[in-house]
Amino acid sequence: xxxxxxxxxxxxxxxxxxxxxxxxxxxxxxxxxxxxxxxxxxxxxxxxxxxxxxxxxxxxxxxxxxxxxxxxxxxxxxxxxxxxxxxxxxxxxxxxxxxxxxxxxxxxxxxxxx
Numbered sequence: 001x002x003x004x005x006x007x008x009x010x011x012x013x014x015x016x017x018x019x020x021x022x023x024x025x026x027x028x029x030x031x032x033x034x035x036x037x038x039x040x041x042x043x044x045x046x047x048x049x050x051x052x053x054x055x056x057x058x059x060x061x062x063x064x065x066x067x068x069x070x071x072x073x074x075x076x077x078x079x080x081x082x083x084x085x086x087x088x089x090x091x092x093x094x095x096x097x098x099x100x101x102x103x104x105x106x107x108x109x110x111x112x113x114x
Contacts, residue, residue, distance in 0.1 A: 004038035
């Protein structure tokens, strides 16, 4: 695990630490050989040198972006397209129940061809 990413997570609000840690575990379980690095101030995960996912903390939410997600179905109000056509983002707020298995399954499907 990348120490810079660990420090990024440790500085978050307590609820965000929990969410970011679970997302990190999900990513590393789904893509065991993922390259983990802090880039543009956020944890990025690459598979075979290509972007697979990003974790981002904002004041009142966490975002989990998946790349290569064109074929993934949108989940209204939770997992939606971004301005970039090949990406979709899950938005997580404090107290929200999160199905990390579902996010892992989405990541697995999107990163399969990377």
